[in-house]
Amino acid sequence: MRVLFIVVIMFSLLLTGCWGSSEIDTLAINVAIGLDKAGDKCKVSSQIINPRAIAVGENANESPVILFEKEGVDIDEAMLKMTSKSSRKLFNLHLRMLVISEEVARRGIKNVVEYFLRNNEYRGM
Amino acid sequence: MGFSWAKEGRSFDDLYSELLSGNCVFLAEGENKFYSVFTSRIERRGIEEPTTQSVVRGPREGFSEDIAKNILIIKKRINNNSLRMINLNVGRVCKTKVAIMYIEGIAKKDIVNEVKKRIEKIKVDAVHDSSYIEELTKDDPYSVFPTYLSLEKSDSVSAALLQGKVAILVDGTPFVLTVPAVFFDFLQSSEDYYHHYIVASMMRIIRFITFYFVLLVPSAYVAITTYHQEILPTALLINIAAQREDVPFPVLFETFLMEFTFEILREAGIRIPRAIGPAISVVGGVVIGQVAVEAGIMSAAVVIVVSFTAISSFSIPNYEMSSALRAVRFVFMILAGALGLYGLFMGIIILWLHLCKIKSVTVPYVTPLTPFIPRENKDTLIRFPLMENKKQDSWNWKA
Numbered sequence: 001m002r003v004l005f006i007v008v009i010m011f012s013l014l015l016t017g018c019w020g021s022s023e024i025d026t027l028a029i030n031v032a033i034g035l036d037k038a039g040d041k042c043k044v045s046s047q048i049i050n051p052r053a054i055a056v057g058e059n060a061n062e063s064p065v066i067l068f069e070k071e072g073v074d075i076d077e078a079m080l081k082m083t084s085k086s087s088r089k090l091f092n093l094h095l096r097m098l099v100i101s102e103e104v105a106r107r108g109i110k111n112v113v114e115y116f117l118r119n120n121e122y123r124g125m
Numbered sequence: 126m127g128f129s130w131a132k133e134g135r136s137f138d139d140l141y142s143e144l145l146s147g148n149c150v151f152l153a154e155g156e157n158k159f160y161s162v163f164t165s166r167i168e169r170r171g172i173e174e175p176t177t178q179s180v181v182r183g184p185r186e187g188f189s190e191d192i193a194k195n196i197l198i199i200k201k202r203i204n205n206n207s208l209r210m211i212n213l214n215v216g217r218v219c220k221t222k223v224a225i226m227y228i229e230g231i232a233k234k235d236i237v238n239e240v241k242k243r244i245e246k247i248k249v250d251a252v253h254d255s256s257y258i259e260e261l262t263k264d265d266p267y268s269v270f271p272t273y274l275s276l277e278k279s280d281s282v283s284a285a286l287l288q289g290k291v292a293i294l295v296d297g298t299p300f301v302l303t304v305p306a307v308f309f310d311f312l313q314s315s316e317d318y319y320h321h322y323i324v325a326s327m328m329r330i331i332r333f334i335t336f337y338f339v340l341l342v343p344s345a346y347v348a349i350t351t352y353h354q355e356i357l358p359t360a361l362l363i364n365i366a367a368q369r370e371d372v373p374f375p376v377l378f379e380t381f382l383m384e385f386t387f388e389i390l391r392e393a394g395i396r397i398p399r400a401i402g403p404a405i406s407v408v409g410g411v412v413i414g415q416v417a418v419e420a421g422i423m424s425a426a427v428v429i430v431v432s433f434t435a436i437s438s439f440s441i442p443n444y445e446m447s448s449a450l451r452a453v454r455f456v457f458m459i460l461a462g463a464l465g466l467y468g469l470f471m472g473i474i475i476l477w478l479h480l481c482k483i484k485s486v487t488v489p490y491v492t493p494l495t496p497f498i499p500r501e502n503k504d505t506l507i508r509f510p511l512m513e514n515k516k517q518d519s520w521n522w523k524a
Contacts, residue, residue: 013464013471018462018463020352020465021351021352021465022351022352022354023350023351023369023375023376024350024351024354024362024365024366024369024376025366025369025370025372027354027366029362029363029366031359049363049366051363051366051367051369051370052367052370054363054364054366054367055367055368055370055371091354093354093355094354094355094359094362096359123355
């Protein structure tokens with residue numbers, strides 16, 4: 001009975017395993033985001049690290065970063081559209097830089113900064 | 126002849142066995158018993174420097190296979206009339222000589238009796254090494270952690286006896302067991318007492334940290350690179366991502382493969398004839414370390430992790446403890462691969478629950494810590510100066 005109990009507990013704990021796992025080579029590490037206005041839409045540019053170019057001694061002529069650009073009614077929609085362009089999962093937890101265009105900045109950066117500070121999918125700023 | 130004893134016996138079986146082991150037997154007319162005198166002399170290895178417990182400073186007197194010689198060495202070190210010895214024979218076929226040594230007044234009577242009782246209960250054909258005694262009388266035989274401390278140096282054994290422990294000597298092996306052995310005994314070296322106490326304490330703390338390194342470095346690497354990439358510094362993450370770009374395996378599999386390779390190398394290293402040893406270290410070090418990385422089969426980070434773990438595992442003074450940790454680290458790697466850091470911490474909790482549960486001859490394994498005995502903590506993680514440690518000579522287990 002005790003063994004059965006332990007087995008049930010272990011199964012319920014361990015069979016949930018691997019949830020949320022993602023190998024590093026399936027991630028597109030996003031290090032910088034740029035915000036622009038495009039008409040009444042919002043244009044988001046993401047700078048993704050290209051690890052292949054960084055690997056020592058190989059592919060020296062390749063650019064170390066890849067730029068993705070998408071438009072959307074808000075940042076979320078633009079980012080979602082970006083996943084259709086990238087073969088890898090966008091990984092925003094190592095965001096180092098946020099570039100805001102003058103046009104957007106003139107309207108106030110409070111909302112933009114608040115969005116990035118409060119959203120738990122963006123970290124590192 | 127440096128050592129002799131006389132025994133009396135009554136049966137013919139005993140008489141034959143005495144004669145066959147080279148002793149003289151005296152029979153008197155009208156008596157229904159005989160006396161045998163130890164007269165045999167068998168050539169055996171002399172007293173040499175031990176191979177498993179090497180030290181920089183301190184005595185280098187190691188035990189040999191001859192139990193009589195080993196007993197003499199201990200008697201010479203503990204020149205006191207309260208040193209006691211119980212002689213036993215273990216094994217139905219071989220009747221190997223086993224001696225239990227302790228110091229009366231320091232060793233706890235219960236523990237001496239318990240050890241004696243357990244050894245008397247052993248039913249095997251032969252005892253070839255003291256590990257037989259360990260496995261057959263352990264409190265928790267299914268636990269991977271050693272609860273009997275095997276020592277090869279006479280000064281360590283006499284120090285243990287003076288701490289109130291019981292030594293078990295087995296004929297035919299240079300390894301003397303001392304019990305009760307608690308967790309911290311396995312992370313201590315006899316050298317700790319011969320170096321300056323600050324240096325010794327530093328070394329002990331380093332060993333305690335390496336205890337965790339051996340267990341956790343490969344699994345933490347797996348957990349962090351597959352679940353928690355956000356906790357790495359950005360530069361390091363990009364670095365690892367660049368290394369992993371060409372690697373065809375998932376991190377867990379890659380780490381397992383590399384750890385497995387290391388275990389093979391370690392095992393092969395023991396068995397390889399001395400003359401071709403260097404050839405294998407070239408194959409192991411260069412081919413697996415460097416070429417595998419260059420060929421893109423392994424990432425350099427995994428090689429660093431595995432070699433770091435390997436070096437850490439050799440800094441644990443006790444071989445049984447480091448083997449146990451090396452076995453447990455594979456479990457931790459599976460936990461890390463399945464559940465990430467959550468699994469790792471669950472593993473640590475289960476490990477410590479296990480360590481708290483097991484016993485070494487009725488003494489809980491993590492004794493000076495839990496149950497907490499403040500006085501005895503002067504000699505666990507930090508070695509207090511000897512003048513502070515006035516109670517050291519009757520250190521433990523005394524009622």
